[in-house]
Amino acid sequence: MTSPAASSSRIATPIAFAEADLDVVSFNSEGLVPAIVQDATDGTVLMLGYMDVTALRRTLTSGRSWFWSRSRGEYWCKGETSGDRQWVRSVHYDCDGDTLLVVVDQDGEGACHTGNRSCFYRRFDDQSDNVSGVTDTSPG
């Protein structure tokens, strides 16, 4: 029996930073910054989470993606319970410093709790006219 940790052959690569480097990031009035997570292998946008300065610091230090859950009011490390871990390869910030882009190697089935690889698996005007979010491949 292997644990999710043991099943991953990937290793964490911490990103060196000085505390002053964090000043480039502008956190909003809630102390949060949106963090887009993109798959390093093919550029798929996997999800968007929110980081406060502590979650960002943990992400850089650990090489794993840490977020602040606004609904649960707690920190969470992606995949720690599901096994769908994210191994951080680079952390970018935008021209305004108010958005992060986290490039990762994604473990497991994907990033979404629904079992989809990407959280963005639904779109407007899709072929099945299905915009209600129900997965349905039947005609009409």
Add this chain to the structure above:
Amino acid sequence: MTSPAASSSRIATPIAFAEADLDVVSFNSEGLVPAIVQDATDGTVLMLGYMDVTALRRTLTSGRSWFWSRSRGEYWCKGETSGDRQWVRSVHYDCDGDTLLVVVDQDGEGACHTGNRSCFYRRFDDQSDNVSGVTDTSPG
């Protein structure tokens, strides 16, 4: 002399939707939803902007990317003045409905007002140890 509009060979492709389809999107307490913009050609994450329901409706209807500027307090259509237009190919929403992913064909030099193709042109621990945001390719 050609205008930016005339210089683009791309055409707008509106995305069909019913008003009720917009109910899948959860807007925050400010009435906004973050919208990640990704390049259709190679998956580059170009920028993140914010849409309210009107900006989303305009985006779907026009096939061009519309945002709400929090700093200027006005709607803006990306590239309308710069010529760096975005031609929307699909609009996705995530599992929670609180983030959008807009896939576009990007005109011009790119999406960033700095002249960079992507707004995420800086990263922590980059090779030049340049995390202050100053573009500097000189040694040390």
